[in-house]
Amino acid sequence: MELLRLLAAVLLVSVDRTALGISHPKPSCHYPPSQWCRSLEIAIECKVQKQCMELNAIRPNETVPPVSITLYYETLCPDCRIFISEQLFPTWLMLKDIMSVTLVPYGNAQEVQSPTPGFICQHGEPECRGNMIQACILHLTTNSLAFQIIYCMESSADVLNAAQPCLHLYAPSVSWSSVNSCVSGDLGYRLMHGNAVMTRALNPPHTHVPWVTFNGEYTEEHEEKASSSLFHLVCELYQGVKPPACIGASVKLSQSD
Incomplete structure (x- = not known):
């Protein structure tokens, strides 16, 4: 049960609707929040490219082996x-x-x-x-x-x-x-x-x-x-910098468009 709660939290952290300043998906966006940062094209369609760039900036260091x-x-x-x-x-x-x-x-x-x-x-x-x-x-x-x-x-x-x-x-x-x-x-x-x-x-x-x-x-x-x-x-x-999911840190996304 704890693992499932963590999974839900991570999916919410990945793209937080409240932090983005919207309560419902925009009509032009046909993807669920968990997919918004999957590609540049999807991010643009869902108007969250800036927020996805910020998320990419906090990804683990790729030089550290998984x-x-x-x-x-x-x-x-x-x-x-x-x-x-x-x-x-x-x-x-x-x-x-x-x-x-x-x-x-x-x-x-x-x-x-x-x-x-x-x-x-x-x-x-x-x-x-x-x-x-x-x-x-x-x-x-x-x-x-x-x-x-x-x-x-x-x-x-x-x-x-x-x-x-x-x-x-x-x-x-x-x-x-x-x-x-x-x-x-x-x-x-x-x-x-x-x-x-x-x-x-x-x-x-x-x-x-x-x-x-x-x-x-x-x-x-x-x-x-x-x-x-x-x-x-x-x-x-994991020997690298712990990702937010590990340390329970909140990812604060910019609310600016």
């Missing part, structure tokens, strides 16, 4: 789904300027070579398909789009049946047939083999999922903090 988070998971694992939907994705929405996320769908699966090369998954064949669908989506789209699609899937009642509508919602230019071709072809196998190699190379070896590393390292302390408040842990680990 907190690198790698999640090793499997698509039908209940704890993985909770972590993605309640911790990882909301935190990324608020702090994506200071964090990077790598998703490795494989988890406790096993790679086998006989009678034919393939994989055995903890939650059966449906999970193997889910893992491969998400591996293919990660390959066929940008990291940002893939994360949104995967969040959409993992937060749905039926992960596999949500795959196609989630893809069409966030990446309409990517055809479902291209994902199916990846899953059923050699590319899907090679992507999953790569995830298997990454997972087997973990040191210490993973003993459960979700398994999360920060800047390439795993500690029980970080895992415990991440499971309860990933947002605060990312703020704590």
Whole structure:
């Protein structure tokens, strides 16, 4: 609940209607406040280009490396789904300027070579398909789009049946047939083999999922903090000047036109 309240606060801080001196969106602006600073064209249409320039000025220093988070998971694992939907994705929405996320769908699966090369998954064949669908989506789209699609899937009642509508919602230019071709072809196998190699190379070896590393390292302390408040842990680990979302500072936008 605290994380959701923080998310709402950050979205309000990003473009505060009261600070802009308006109580309703202007008729010419067809975008929600969270999108007003997404591009120069949108900022001009919504008449907030000055305010967006001020926001850009307080973004974290790009020379400081972001907190690198790698999640090793499997698509039908209940704890993985909770972590993605309640911790990882909301935190990324608020702090994506200071964090990077790598998703490795494989988890406790096993790679086998006989009678034919393939994989055995903890939650059966449906999970193997889910893992491969998400591996293919990660390959066929940008990291940002893939994360949104995967969040959409993992937060749905039926992960596999949500795959196609989630893809069409966030990446309409990517055809479902291209994902199916990846899953059923050699590319899907090679992507999953790569995830298997990454997972087997973990040191210490993973003993459960979700398994999360920060800047390439795993500690029980970080895992415990991440499971309860990933947002605060990312703020704590970031070595640059903390963004307003971390320190709770208000962003005062100019009211001048």
